[in-house]
Amino acid sequence: MVGLPDLEVRESRERVRAALQNCSFDFPVRRITVNLAPADLPKESGRFDLPIALGILAASGQIPAESLLHREFAGELSLTGALRPMRGAFAMACGTARSGASHGSVAGASASTCITSAGPATPETPAQSTPQLYLPAASAAEAALVPGVDVYGATDLPSLCAHLAGAPDARLYPVAAPDLSETAPTAVPDMADVIGQRGARRALEVAAAGGHHVLLVGPPGAGKSMLAARLPGLLPPMTDDEALSSAALLSASRAGFTPSQWRQRPFRAPHHSSSGPALVGGRNPPQPGEITLAHLGVLFLDELPEFDRHVLETLREPLEAGRITISRAALQADFPAACQLIAAMNPCPCGWRGDPNGRCRCTPEIAARYLRKLSGPLLDRIDIQLEIPALTPAELSARSTTAGESSAAITLRVNAARERQLARQGKTNRELGGREVDEVCRPDAEGEALLRQAGERFGWSARAYYRVLKVARTIADLAGTAMPSAAQVGEAIQYRRAFGSV
Known part of the structure; x- marks a missing residue:
């Protein structure tokens, strides 16, 4: 077996041999060479078992060799x-639909089998009009969601x-795509459950409309995690291309994908003990991290200062570019990472800094050391930085009489704002470049004067200045206004008050 197989692929020799013998097929008593091409691409997982077994059967004349042509x-x-369930079925269906079927190819790698003394190869027949992909029955349903390919x-x-x-x-028929209309959608937390916090609710609405990153700072029990969990329910529904891209990434990863996740924005919340490779990707060959698995969805980092500082610094480039490139000595992989970051933290180690009851026992030095875990360049890339106050007993007792606005009502306004952005520039406001910001985000004269004064007072960098413009x-x-006004610029400025100097 040649072509950089890993241990899991090399073990397929024993699985294939036992499977053929237990199914009453003849296992050739001759030298067998399995070539996994291209030779310079590492091969992993057990999905090569089936094509290897079929290659042996075709080369030994036990099944027609022409029956394998133009099928995956x-x-x-x-x-x-x-046949056992496998991961990556959806991603393989996407690749098959794009490239068309080719003899014996699996996920970009061709598995061909040669038995010494075998006869000449059968001439190829014309390609099928629709690519055909054969998978284990347990994995076929998710692959059937991909249009343009017949899945068996x-x-x-x-x-x-x-x-x-x-x-x-003995004929097999294409698997029909599952009817998701009969499947109960995954319950999404509703914003109506949030008590009070009008400022934070408004900030999340703005973040959902423009795709902006958010940092919530507040004492324990203020509702930071509760608010973060409700952000996916405010985002616009996925387009067809977005749904295919997100599902393919989850399918190819160890996280896996099920049809019930179709068109659902991913929400990833890794623990603060996560390593750098777990968060942004790594290993050899490179594997995607949490920021990629949250592509087109939400990445939630709770207790932000508790993450290792070096791990947090790896987020700088992908938060800015929406992509991340993992390089190793012999291989480089480029992963999408256009997720929306929402982070939460306490203002100090004990969590009660600034509490009017004097519950904070942290010295100024301890609190400053705690906040220094977040670098200025990282905070610079977070558009909305908001303080979340603790709820008062009066607000808690009034819960039954003052119901908050539901996520469905907020989503209507978010969708309308997002449609305006796509019609104007074809992307969200967060994705605008420098020249585009100058063209579409310039406020009126009064708003521009207010923005200039705030930039001088707080010492903003050019990046922070432009991010305030995007939020405005x-x-x-x-x-629904054509140009940001002074009041709207002032609101955008207020969304950076948690760390006023950044």
Whole structure:
């Protein structure tokens, strides 16, 4: 077996041998060479079992070799010949639909089998009009969601071989895409459950409309995590391309993908003990991290200063560019990372700094050391930085009489603002470049004067200055105005008051 197989792929020799023998196929007593091409690309996972087994059967004449042409095969074999569920089925279907079927190829790697003394290869036949992908039956449903490819599900190796050989009453039929209208959608937390916090609710509405990053600072129990969990429910529904991209990433990762997640914005909340590779990607060959798995969704970092400082610094580039490149000595991988960051933190280690009851016991030095875990360049990239006050007993007791606005009502305004952005510039306000900001985000004369005064007072960097402009543009989009006004610029300035000098 050649072509940089890892241990899992090399072990397929024993799985394939046992599966063929237990299914009453003849295992050739000759030298067998399995070539996994291209030779310089590392191969991993058990999905190569099925194409290797079919290659051996075709090369030894036990199934027609022409039956494999222009078809894709992937799947892990058990020792009995049953096909086991596999990860990456959705991503493979996307690749098959894009590139069309090619003989024996699996996820960009061609698996060909040669048995010494075998006869010449059968001439190729014309390609099928629609690519065909054969997968384990348990993994076929998610792949069937991809348009432009016929997905077949097989339960075991004998039934698949009988189908390929054209045996009577053994034909497999394409798997129909699951009817998701009958599936109960995953419950999304509703903003109506949040007590009080009108300023934070408004800030999340602005963040959802423009795709802005958010940092919530407040004492324990103020509702920071509760607010963060409700941000995905405010975001616009996914487009077809976004749904395909997000599902393919989850499918190819160890997180996995199920049809019930279709068109659902991902929400990833890694623990603060996460390492750098876990957060932004790593390993060899490179694997995606949490910021990539949250692509087109929300990445929530609770207790932000408790993360290792070096881990947090790795977020700088992907938060700015929406992509991350992981480089190793012999391989480089480029992963999408256009997620929306929402982070939460306490103002000091005990959490009660600034409490009117004097519960904070942290010295100024301890509080400053705690905040220094967040670097200025990282905070500079977070558009909305907001203080969340503790709830008063009066607010808690009035819960039954003052219900908050629901997520559905807020989403209507968010969708309208997002549509204005897409019609104007084809992207969210957060994604605007420097020249584009000058063209579409410039406020009126009074607003520009107010922004200049605030920039001079707080010593903003150029990045912070432009991010305030983007937030002001989003506030104007929510209001339906053509140009940000002084009042809207003032609101955008207030969204950086948690760390006024940044």
